[in-house]
Amino acid sequence: MKDAVILPRDSALPKSANLSPDGTGRTDALREVLSRRYDVLVVGGGNAALCAAISARRSGASVLILEAAPKFYRGGNTRHTRNMRCAHDTATEILTGPYTEEEFWEDLLRVTGGQTDEELARFMIRESKEILHWIVEQGVRWQPSLGGTLSLGRTNSFFLGGGRSMLNALYLTAERLGIEILYDAEVTELDIQDGMFLSATVSYAGREVDVRASTLVAAAGGFEANIEWLKQYWGDVADNFLIRGTPYNRGSMLKMLLNKGVQEIGDPTQCHAVAIDARAPKFDGGIITRLDCVVFGIVVNKHAERFYDEGEDVWPKRYAIWGRLVAAQPDQIAYIIFDEPSLELFMPSLYPPVKADTVRELAGKLGLDPEALERTVEGFNQAVRPGIFDHTILDDCRTEGLIPPKSHWARPIRTAPFYAYPVRPGITFTYLGTRVNKEARMIMADGTPSANMFAAGEIMAGNVLGKGYAAGIGMTIGSVFGRVAGREAARNARN
């Protein structure tokens, strides 16, 4: 369906779309919000929310966006993204070759191990082809894959300037179209009766306000930044998790919706976790704290013992398993140990590695038992068999008689200086969500579709992505279902 380009139909639409979060604009904005009944209320401020808002507005609806974060932190995890996975039948200016719907589907099937809704997934993949162009019409610019990500050059389109740049473009378009946007506006209560949304209570500028709208689009992300919630499944272990995105992904919308009878989907205990630098801040460390040097050395826990095959698989498959592995270790901490020849074989990251002239000294700096670390390194070195090292393939450098083994890229660690990175689990997103159909309409616990509630983005990603991850697929889910949700919500509001 082609979206109609329309001008703001209501001249009374306020021009205060870009409100300063602390300025005097807040009272005026509040008055505006109170006085209107919107066709579509979008809760959230990331890719999915903006796509929904823009698509609804272009279909003729009046739209209000409520973003819980302050303006700088708007957009949740979208801030930290950099690309989107879309199917395409031919190479383009920025994509090196075709990526068919079928291939996309096979990739999705593989990463999820079949935990996906085939009908929804195939629908999303088909729609993703159009998104490649639609998103450009909303002001977003593409560029070829970034340095160090050439393996994604065929499948993924990269945002020029990254995720925040993409967000900025969407916000500018939203403002231009006359969509109302409030920052620091957290929804604290939803009035839902028999699967029908009536109004939302918003905490804004120190007041609680009721906002009424004909339809609701929930695009407020997951609950990865809500440590208390994570603790329900992980226990105190979750205290040692680092959250890769903003502290605002608290899942309060998700929780309210599930409490009001929306059917849940996705494993609540699961989250996407990678091993990131333990020195990263608790929240919002983003991409620059990731480490991809596990394959070049060994990984030990706080007892200086190895616990998993570091050479099991190639990037990116190995990338997503190490967060979970470290989470299972005592105190949720581990150390990647390597030596001089490996130092420049991987992407640089924010913090420099810990450096020492001997393994013993390195242990001292890390607070590990020096004898234990020497023993582990020596044991590993003894077990390494000769081979031809090539980190671009599954090479024949492996250990023998070692438990756990290192099946590829095993080279003795004996050339000073020695290096280490401390790592902890870094949580990217959660899988629990609201069930939806192809209209992005929420499904209630009894299986009936909601009268006027839609969901898009991470909050419903579990429908398509039951587990695992493929680079850029979160953005595909956000844009495709955001666009659909906005369109359907606008249609719903008209009827």
Added chain:
Amino acid sequence: MHATDALHEADRLMTVCNSCRYCEGLCAVFPAMEMRRAFSDGDLNYLANLCHSCGACYVDCQFSPPHEFNVNVPQTLARVRNDSYKFYVWPKALAPLFERNGMAVSLITALSVGAFLFGMMAFTDPAVMFGTHVGPGSFYRLMPHNTMVAIFGAAFLYAIVALIMGFRMFWRDIGETSATLTNKVTVWQAIKDTMQLRYLDGGGAGCFNEDERPTDRRRMYHHLTFYGFLLCFASTSTATFYHYIVGHPAPYAWYDLPVVLGTLGGIGLLIGPAGLIWAKVQRDKALKDESRWGMEIAFTAMLFLVSLTGLLLLVLRATPAMGTMLALHLGFVFGFFVTLPYGKFVHGIYRFGALVRYAKERRALHEPTPSKARALAIPDPKPGT
């Protein structure tokens, strides 16, 4: 480890940026950064002078203030860049001229205007100074042509020598050799990049000045200034040709080439610098090196004043005010030339040098050698080498 705090901060930022790389498509700075893993003072001075200050990386960065990583590349590189001008200056003893540059340029210019006024009044009859002159050679009744040539030739030559010496310092500091400057393909690429201001467009999305909207017009103002300057230069060159080869001394009729070129250029030099200064005033504080406000403004203001006095001279040349206007204009032109190596003008010289180097590095990177092809085929290759 680094010579200044600004360099230290730039090093920190390049480490942050090198582990992110989202801004790779915005300009030349980030691809150049990716070719390195460690950053010497010379490297950072190179990157700082390569930066066109479009502001896109600040607006696009998920780690810019108020984020705790406090990533502000445009401002930090502006500080490094402004420091580098002082560092490369010739002669070294004049480095303090960059410190309070606005004051220094104003003072030197005021002195030179005063000297021209005083000189003309002292050496010419008041009747001539305040009389009305028309026809060929009328300017030279106030100041002999040879005197004018000697004074401005010397000032111009001095500026050229000082600029070349400064460039040599820069070129050596960033670790370049003269061979790079003789490679025609590389230099031609840099000339094209300069003439188009290729990297002043935020990667195609536009530049940023006041806020997160890409509404910046600095590129247009800079074009007006730059091409205005070139037109004025062409005007002077044509006039020189007329004088010595054709034997046709100034002033020229309004339709003659030197006047047409000079007038068009002069208009560009009024609108362009005024726009640039206005944009600078409006610019988000977060993007500016405010400690160098004087220098940021002085050179641009001089361009404006040289042009303004020149155009006034054109308009008033058949009135008794001509003598005064001539002294005023010549005073500004003289002040302009002698302060050229000690102000913002040098940004163009070093940026061009940085673009030459970048053109060379880009070519080296894209040459399809077998090892390069292999490096491109693997995920996460070692950046550069």
